[in-house]
Every structure is written in C-alpha cells, then in structure tokens.
Amino acid sequence: MDNYKLLITGGIPLVGETYVSGGKNTSVAVIPAALLSDEPCTIENLPDIEDVRVLVDILTALGAQVNFDPAARQMYVDPRTVNSFKVPFKQSQRMRASYYLIGALLGRCGHAEVGYPGGCAIGNRPMEQHLKAFRALGAEVEDKGGVIYANGRMLGGDVFFDKITVGGTINAMLAAARADGITILHNAAKEPHIVDLANFLNSMGARVKGAGTDTIRITGQSFLHGSTYSVIPDQIETGTLMIAAAATRGDVTIRGCIPTHMEALTAKLLEMGVQVSDMDDAIRVRTLRGHRAVNIKTQEYPGFPTDLQQPMSALLTRASGDSIVIETIFESRLKHLMEMRRMGARVQIVDQTALIEGVTELYGAPVTATDLRAGAALVVAGLMAKGTTEIYEPGFIERGYEHIEEKLRALGAKIWREPVCDHTDPCAG
Numbered sequence: 411m412d413n414y415k416l417l418i419t420g421g422i423p424l425v426g427e428t429y430v431s432g433g434k435n436t437s438v439a440v441i442p443a444a445l446l447s448d449e450p451c452t453i454e455n456l457p458d459i460e461d462v463r464v465l466v467d468i469l470t471a472l473g474a475q476v477n478f479d480p481a482a483r484q485m486y487v488d489p490r491t492v493n494s495f496k497v498p499f500k501q502s503q504r505m506r507a508s509y510y511l512i513g514a515l516l517g518r519c520g521h522a523e524v525g526y527p528g529g530c531a532i533g534n535r536p537m538e539q540h541l542k543a544f545r546a547l548g549a550e551v552e553d554k555g556g557v558i559y560a561n562g563r564m565l566g567g568d569v570f571f572d573k574i575t576v577g578g579t580i581n582a583m584l585a586a587a588r589a590d591g592i593t594i595l596h597n598a599a600k601e602p603h604i605v606d607l608a609n610f611l612n613s614m615g616a617r618v619k620g621a622g623t624d625t626i627r628i629t630g631q632s633f634l635h636g637s638t639y640s641v642i643p644d645q646i647e648t649g650t651l652m653i654a655a656a657a658t659r660g661d662v663t664i665r666g667c668i669p670t671h672m673e674a675l676t677a678k679l680l681e682m683g684v685q686v687s688d689m690d691d692a693i694r695v696r697t698l699r700g701h702r703a704v705n706i707k708t709q710e711y712p713g714f715p716t717d718l719q720q721p722m723s724a725l726l727t728r729a730s731g732d733s734i735v736i737e738t739i740f741e742s743r744l745k746h747l748m749e750m751r752r753m754g755a756r757v758q759i760v761d762q763t764a765l766i767e768g769v770t771e772l773y774g775a776p777v778t779a780t781d782l783r784a785g786a787a788l789v790v791a792g793l794m795a796k797g798t799t800e801i802y803e804p805g806f807i808e809r810g811y812e813h814i815e816e817k818l819r820a821l822g823a824k825i826w827r828e829p830v831c832d833h834t835d836p837c838a839g
C-alpha cells in the first residue's frame with residue numbers, strides 16, 4: 411500500500427505549454443534489446459519511471475554494466491559482461507515487460523529462465539502466443555512453477571499469431587534478430603513502439619523489414635554492433651495530456667510528440683467538439699464549448715488504444731449525452747468508472763461495455779487507483795471535479811508517467827501529495 415495519496419482540487423483550466431517524455435512501452439522493449447548487442451549501447455530520451463528503474467536492476471543482476479542517468483534521460487548498457495540467463499520471480503513480477511527478457515536472452519545465448527511477469531491487473535493476460543513464437547524459432551519451452559524455461563539455438567521460422575499481440579510480436583522480434591535464418595511474423599502488431607524497436611535493432615545492424623505492417627521479416631545476424639539510439643515520445647502520455655487539457659476546458663500545447671501517432675484520439679476529440687491543431691512535433695488542444703458524447707471501441711493500432719480508453723472514458727462522464735465505451739482488448743479495464751461513481755459519474759457496466767450518461771458536475775471524493783491508466787483516469791477526473799479528490803495507491807501512476815504532478819502543476823493544476831497514515835502508524839496520533 412502506498413504511503414502517500416495524491417490530492418487534486420479541480421475546476422481549474424490547464425493552460426500553457428508542456429512536453430512529452432520518452433515512451434514507456436518502447437523503452438521497456440528497447441532496453442532488453444540492448445542485450446542482443448555485441449558492443450555497448452546508449453539509449454536516449456528514456457523516461458525516469460519505475461519500469462525503467464526495474465529494468466536497470468534486472469539487467470545489472472544479469473551481469474550487464476548499466477548506468478542510467480535520469481537527468482540526462484540516458485542509459486549506457488554494456489552487455490558483454492552478461493553471465494546469467496535467469497530472472498527470478500522476485501524481479502520479474504515487478505513489471506509486465508520483464509517477459510521481454512525471454513526473447514532477448516534466447517536471442518543472445520539460447521537460454522532463458524524468467525519468472526512470470528507482473529504488471530497491471532487489467533485482465534487475464536496469457537502468454538501462449540509468445541511461447542508459440544519461441545517454439546516456431548526452434549526453442550524448447552516449458553512453463554512450470556511460475557517460470558518460463560526456454561532453450562535452443564534460434565533458427566528462424568514462420569510465426570502465425572492467432573491474435574494480434576504487442577508483447578508477442580516484440581518478443582518474437584527479439585528472439586529472431588540474431589537467429590540463424592529468416593523469421594517471418596504474420597498477423598503482427600503495428601504499434602509505433604514495434605517500429606521503434608525495429609529501428610533500434612536495425613541501428614545495431616539487424617535486418618528487420620515491414621515493422622508497422624502486419625508482416626515483419628527478420629533476417630538474423632550473427633553480430634550486432636553498438637548503437638546510440640533515442641526512443642520515440644510516449645503516445646499514451648501525449649494522449650493523457652490532450653484529454654486532461656480538454657477535460658479542464660483549457661488551452662495546452664504539448665511539445666515533443668508525434669501527432670500522426672495520435673490520430674484515433676484526435677478524431678474522437680474533434681467529434682466531441684474539442685479543437686485540436688497539429689504542428690510538426692506539437693499538438694495544441696483547446697475547448698471553447700461543452701463536449702458532445704461519443705462512442706469508443708478499443709482496437710489494436712491504428713484503432714483507438716486501450717491505454718487511452720480509461721482517461722477518455724473519465725472525460726466522457728461530463729460530456730453532454732450518452733456515450734458507449736467498449737473495451738475489446740482487456741477484460742478488466744473499466745474499474746476506474748466504478749470509482750468515479752463516488753464522484754457523481756453515472757455509469758452502467760455490463761461485461762466489457764460501459765454506458766456513460768454525461769453529468770454536468772463531478773465532485774471530489776476519495777478514490778483508489780487500481781492500475782496505471784486507471785490512475786491517470788482518476789487524475790483526469792480530479793482535474794474536472796468540484797472540490798478535492800483524494801487518489802489512493804497513486805504509485806501505479808509513477809510506473810508510466812514521468813513527473814506527472816510537476817507537469818500538471820506547471821499548467822496551473824492544484825495537485826499535491828500528502829502522507830497516508832493508518833491507525834498503527836505513530837503519525838496517526
């Protein structure tokens with residue numbers, strides 16, 4: 411349980427300029443990919459978030475020389491000293507993306523023993539497509555006692571994903587980059603971070619083609635050289651800031667983003683009546699009038715991202731009219747709306763669908779973040795609400811948003827932390 415809570419006094423329009431940090435979901439793929447190199451790599455534009463710090467611990471425990479400088483947003487990784495292929499459960503369960511160590515270690519040395527991943531409790535999140543890909547490339551894989559054991563020289567092969575999976579696509583790319591042969595991934599995910607990982611691998615001399623389409627072809631290379639690479643900006647942070655700007659009826663310019671990655675969200679915000687202007691590497695979001703209700707159905711990229719469904723559905727609780735939100739990717743990603751009922755939101759939830767009846771006001775209340783994007787959604791809710799909202803378990807938010815409180819404060823938000831004291835704690839008096 412987190413020993414602090416976040417407090418937000420809402421109703422203040424966010425105004426000004428802000429910037430986007432490096433992408434979480436790209437960083438957590440690119441950092442393990444550095445293990446595939448035969449030489450040191452420097453990764454730039456990394457966000458200073460918990461998931462990145464956990465990867466520093468994991469790579470260091472594997473024997474790599476790692477130096478992360480959060481102020482410079484830079485990480486140096488020398489994988490030449492790696493002397494282990496085991497990631498114990500104690501470490502792997504600290505984050506979801508620890509499962510990329512399986513692909514990276516298989517690719518590097520043909521052996522991986524990695525405990526089950528942790529991450530947000532947003533659904534069942536099975537991994538059979540990852541394991542199927544490793545087997546297609548020549549690995550023997552055993553899933554026993556909470557540990558994935560994978561062994562074998564990677565030979566390349568055809569992988570037909572039964573469903574589109576971001577993690578499965580990334581893991582297969584990692585395992586295939588140094589394989590002895592050609593790998594073709596069919597029905598691959600197309601998210602921007604898949605393209606970013608391909609660009610990083612290619613910058614080390616790998617041959618990955620087709621990333622960003624549903625067929626990726628990887629010609630394995632026996633040697634990968636060192637590289638200095640800068641990861642792309644975080645499209646989910648960009649989207650969350652866009653939604654927060656709209657939610658407070660503010661006027662915010664978000665710099666350092668890639669507007670083409672935001673098209674699904676931009677289209678929905680425009681449909682709601684929000685003004686969105688794209689520049690080369692910036693987006694300005696303004697609201698001049700009230701918001702119209704819209705329907706959302708989450709899909710794989712380039713569809714509406716599941717990671718923005720939570721902040722977006724928070725925004726819809728105050729739109730004029732009824733909205734239907736259908737979450738198709740994860741089974742349990744509507745819990746933030748249950749919390750928001752306490753703030754006055756009118757929501758009915760049936761299975762993975764929410765029917766939201768827009769209200770004119772939300773009111774501050776104590777609420778609990780149940781996962782990273784639920785936390786972001788509750789921040790959006792708090793920014794909109796009259797009075798003060800208390801968000802418990804805000805640690806989830808730190809896993810994916812760099813300096814979110816500072817960024818919002820700089821735009822005029824009243825957001826601060828206070829310690830949480832229980833009755834067993836001396837500070838409870």
Ligand code: EPU
Pocket residue numbers: 434435438506507530533534535536537538539540573574575576577578599646716717739740782783810
């Ligand atoms: N799936 C399977 N079998 C598999 C793999 C996935 O059934 O072997 C299912 C999942 O249960 C889910 C769907 O396929 O229903 C899509 O899952 P995917 O593998 O694409 O997601 P993921 O790799 O677990 C990543 C991000 C998530 C993001 C999703 C979808 C990371 C570390 N995580 O998860 O990010 O929601 O892709 O875009 O990159 C977040 O940032 O808050 C977050 C949860």
